[in-house]
Amino acid sequence: MLWLFRNRPQGLAVDAFELPKNLLAEVSSHAEREYPNECCGMILVERDSGDWRVRACENAQDRYHAIDPNQFPRTSMNAYFFDSKEVVAIDRELRERGExxxxxxxxxxxxxxxxxxxxxxxxxxxxxxxxPDAAQLVLGVENGSVHETAAFRWCELGKSFERVDVRLVHAG
Incomplete structure (x- = not known):
């Protein structure tokens, strides 16, 4: 059985990443719509019910690049940036929805x-x-189609993100 993030002993090997198939399809669709730019967002889960949802976010990289290209030298074609106002809004949503x-x-x-x-x-x-409790999910997109998905989890012992297996499950 996989550890829940909050119960995972710190420093031990990181666990596989389980993701409902329908959510991977939703995230993949977001990545394909945004191509040739990077997409970004979050997968949220309700603490009590276990209900999942995808929270697609704006990639604000181009906006910040236009304002300050020295501090933000990359564009959305090779970087992503969550706008601080959107992060604050997500934090509020998390508290309000128990996610x-x-x-x-x-x-x-x-x-x-x-x-x-x-x-x-x-x-x-x-x-x-x-x-530290959130996995990092990266989608490789080639010519507008997702061709690879990889997940990474924080390893406290190594102070780094390590690749883990992605296990697709049915939403339940």
Missing amino acids: KIYAIYHSHPDADAYFSKEDSLRAVMDGEAIY
């Missing part, structure tokens, strides 16, 4: 699904994961 962040997802246009150095810079602050 938690199960995974943070984004796509890599015309590339494989891997956790890049840039991805790590965005997910880690002062050597600690910003959302």
Whole structure:
């Protein structure tokens, strides 16, 4: 049986990532719609009922790049950025709906699904994961179609995100 994130002993091997098939289809559709740009969003789960939902987010990278290209040298074709106002709104939604962040997802246009150095810079602050209990889901998109999906979980012992198996399940 997989550990729930909050019950996973720190420092032990990270667990596989389970995802309902219909949610992967929804996330994949988001990635394909946004191609050739990166998409981003979150997969949320209701704490009591276990109900899932995808929260697609705006990739604000181009907006920030236009304002300050020195601080934001990349565009949405090779980076993603969650707007702080949207993050605050999501935090409010989480509290109001009794949800938690199960995974943070984004796509890599015309590339494989891997956790890049840039991805790590965005997910880690002062050597600690910003959302240590949330998996990171990356979708490789080639010519507008998702061709690879990979999940990564924070390993406290190694202070890094490690690739884990993705197990597709039926929503229940």
